[in-house]
Amino acid sequence: MTAMQPITAPQTFDVARIRQDFPILSQLVRGKRLVFLDSAASAQKPRSVMDAERDIYEAGYANVHRGVYWLSQRATDEFEAVREKVRQLLNAREAREIVFVRGATEAINLIAQSFGRAFLSSGDEVLISHMEHHSNIVPWQMLCEEKGAKLRVIPMNDAGELLLDEYNALLNERTKLVAVGHISNALGTINPVKEMIATAHKQGIPVLIDGAQGVPHLTVDVQDLDCDFYAFSGHKMFAPTGSGVIYGKREWLEQMTPFQGGGDMIRTVTFEKTTYAGLPNKFEAGTPAIASQIGLGAAIDYLNSIGRERAFQYEHELLSYATERIGPIDGVRLIGTAREKASVLSFTIDGVHPHDIGTILDQEGIAVRAGHHCAQPVMQRLGVPATARASFAFYNTRAEIDALALAIEKVIEVFA
Ligand SMILES: Cc1ncc(COP(=O)(O)O)c(C=O)c1O
Numbered sequence: 001m002t003a004m005q006p007i008t009a010p011q012t013f014d015v016a017r018i019r020q021d022f023p024i025l026s027q028l029v030r031g032k033r034l035v036f037l038d039s040a041a042s043a044q045k046p047r048s049v050m051d052a053e054r055d056i057y058e059a060g061y062a063n064v065h066r067g068v069y070w071l072s073q074r075a076t077d078e079f080e081a082v083r084e085k086v087r088q089l090l091n092a093r094e095a096r097e098i099v100f101v102r103g104a105t106e107a108i109n110l111i112a113q114s115f116g117r118a119f120l121s122s123g124d125e126v127l128i129s130h131m132e133h134h135s136n137i138v139p140w141q142m143l144c145e146e147k148g149a150k151l152r153v154i155p156m157n158d159a160g161e162l163l164l165d166e167y168n169a170l171l172n173e174r175t176k177l178v179a180v181g182h183i184s185n186a187l188g189t190i191n192p193v194k195e196m197i198a199t200a201h202k203q204g205i206p207v208l209i210d211g212a213q214g215v216p217h218l219t220v221d222v223q224d225l226d227c228d229f230y231a232f233s234g235h236k237m238f239a240p241t242g243s244g245v246i247y248g249k250r251e252w253l254e255q256m257t258p259f260q261g262g263g264d265m266i267r268t269v270t271f272e273k274t275t276y277a278g279l280p281n282k283f284e285a286g287t288p289a290i291a292s293q294i295g296l297g298a299a300i301d302y303l304n305s306i307g308r309e310r311a312f313q314y315e316h317e318l319l320s321y322a323t324e325r326i327g328p329i330d331g332v333r334l335i336g337t338a339r340e341k342a343s344v345l346s347f348t349i350d351g352v353h354p355h356d357i358g359t360i361l362d363q364e365g366i367a368v369r370a371g372h373h374c375a376q377p378v379m380q381r382l383g384v385p386a387t388a389r390a391s392f393a394f395y396n397t398r399a400e401i402d403a404l405a406l407a408i409e410k411v412i413e414v415f416a
Contacts, residue, residue, distance in 0.1 A: 013314040015397055018306060021046040022395050032365030035400045040185050040213060040344055040391030041369055043238045045299075052298035053240055053291045064290055065264055065281070079290055082297035083280070089300050090230060090247050091221040096279040097253065099246045100288050104212035105135040107231030107246035108179070110283060111208055112139035114256040115177065115229075122148035124176045129154040129162055129191070130381055131184040134374040136210040140179060154180070156381065160187035160336040167196060171203055178207045182214030186375035186389070187336025188319070188344030190218070194225050201226065206252060212236055216393070217312055217342040222247050234292065238393075239299035242292035246283075253279050260285040311394035315343055318392045322401045326390075329405065331412050335387045346373075346387040349408065352415045357388040360414060364407040366400075 019025050022044045027034045036044060062072040064079045080095075087095045101107045120126070126140045130153050137151075144151045152175075154167045162180075171178070178200045183190050197207045206228035214220055214230075216237040222230050229252070234243030248256075258265055258276055262285035267275040276282045303311065322345045327334050335346040349357055358370030369389045372379045379385060390404055 013310050013394070015314065015395065018311075019395050019397075021048070021302070023047060025395060029365040029367075030363060035364070035366040035403050037390040037392065037396065037400065037404065038367045038369050039216070039393035039396075040236070040373075040389065042235045042241070043216060043393055044395065045238055045240065045295075046302050048302050049239060049295045049298045053295045056291050056294050061291070063287055075290060078294050078297075079288070082293050082300075085297045085300045086245055086247075089215070089220070090245075091223050092247055093223065094250060097247055097250050099248065099253070099280040099283045100293055101231075101244045101246050101283075102242050102289060103233035103235065103244035104133075104210060104231045105233075107229075107233075107244055108135055108208070108210060109139045110246055110259040111179075111229050111231070111248070112143045114259050114283070115206075115252070116143040116147065118256050120144075120147045120149050120176050123174060124149040125152050125172070125174045126150075127152045127154065127167075127170055127175050127178045129180050130156045131160060131162070131187060131189060131191075131375065131378050132179075132181055133185050133210065133212065134376070135212070136179055136181060137377070149176070150174075153377075156189075158382070159338050160184065160189045160378075160382070161338045162189075162191055162196075164192070164195070164199075168199055171200060171205060173203070175200075175203070175205050178205055179210065180207070181210040181212075182220075183217060183342050183344075184336070184375070184378070185213050185344065185391075186373040186378045186387070187338065187346055188341040188391075189336060189338040190340040190342050192340075193227070197226050213343070217315060219308060219312070228252055234296040234299065237296075237299055238302060240289075240292040240295040242289035243296040245296075250279065253283070258282050258285065262286045264288075306394070315392055315394050315396075318396055318398065318401065319343060319345065321398055322390065322392070322404070325401055325405045326408060329408055329412070332408065335382055335384060343393070344389060344391045346389045348384055348387055349411060349415075352411060354386040354388045356415070357408075357411055360411045361388075361404070361407050364403065364410070366404055366407055368404075 062075045064076040083095045083098045086098045208229035209227045211232040215232040230247040235241040265285040331350040333348045354370040
């Protein structure tokens with residue numbers, strides 16, 4: 001198959017229709033139709049999300065939680081309505097278990113600081129995995145250094161799957177928290193988090209799931225998973241930058257001290273003593289990203305309107321197609337071949353640096369990520385300095401994957 005295919009899709013998912021909701025996708029880049037294959041870094045936004053952000057600034061904007069006047073109350077209502085939408089998205093028990101943050105990085109730092117302050121001491125251990133994004137490594141490393149605790153790492157095999165026997169063996173009475181990614185951004189591996197959480201809970205150990213790549217590609221039910229914390233960024237699930245969520249079980253959040261001090265998180269302040277607000281405000285110091293979070297609400301509505309399950313299934317078909325189409329090309333090595341994968345095709349080409357791959361693909365209007373994907377330990381483990389990474393969303397097409405395959409063949413020709 002060499003020629004560009006017309007945009008096609010399984011009957012159940014009208015991708016041509018969906019693409020009309022994303023104005024950026026009809027752009028020309030270097031004279032070619034943009035082929036955007038970097039949604040794992042940040043996803044494009046549907047028009048309804050942009051409209052929601054603009055609408056709030058045009059007709060409903062004021063600071064939240066403060067004003068007695070109509071506009072502030074309206075903004076507060078819209079803002080708080082998003083909390084309920086997120087609660088439904090994650091199937092959390094209560095809206096106060098949903099804390100708004102700026103993204104997954106801030107979410108994980110919040111837990112590291114607030115949980116760490118309350119529950120971690122010298123000699124304790126935090127357990128992460130070898131395939132974590134730096135955002136789920138560095139905050140724990142910083143905390144462990146501060147507390148004299150130890151960071152331990154669940155190993156993985158060459159396919160990019162966690163070794164569960166080793167995981168079980170690493171859990172012990174000193175383990176105070178497990179923090180693991182739902183889906184690896186570098187490899188696409190879907191980790192068996194439900195099973196991992198159940199194992200940790202047998203020893204009374206809480207588990208944080210880094211869902212930055214989970215929420216955009218899977219239906220997440222925090223009650224079914226039984227995770228203690230679940231972090232995600234809005235911008236990877238079609239919402240504006242600056243929006244994000246940390247879900248936490250109420251029992252944990254209530255026992256934790258605030259992350260940052262400031263306005264909105266207090267009940268009373270004197271110079272002698274401050275008492276803190278209840279959940280979730282205790283963790284939301286300062287003016288939040290009001291318009292961005294309202295955009296997150298619109299993104300959730302959008303996903304519901306197109307049918308999340310169908311969209312995720314379509315993405316899965318795209319990944320299978322891309323794996324079949326690109327994997328066998330002579331000189332291409334797929335990095336990350338786990339049995340359970342979502343959305344990500346990382347690869348190298350013999351004798352070609354991934355940055356050169358990215359640059360040549362860019363000449364064809366194809367946007368992929370080249371580098372270590374903020375997961376340097378993954379690269380070290382698999383013996384590559386970097387990879388090229390195509391990542392898919394439900395607005396991508398088979399024709400775009402064909403274009404990618406053709407462009408990869410071109411790269412190989414150029415470097416032959
Ligand atoms: C798995 C994973 N965790 C955390 C992050 C950090 O997300 P953000 O930069 O939006 O805070 C990312 C971003 O790429 C990610 O892929």
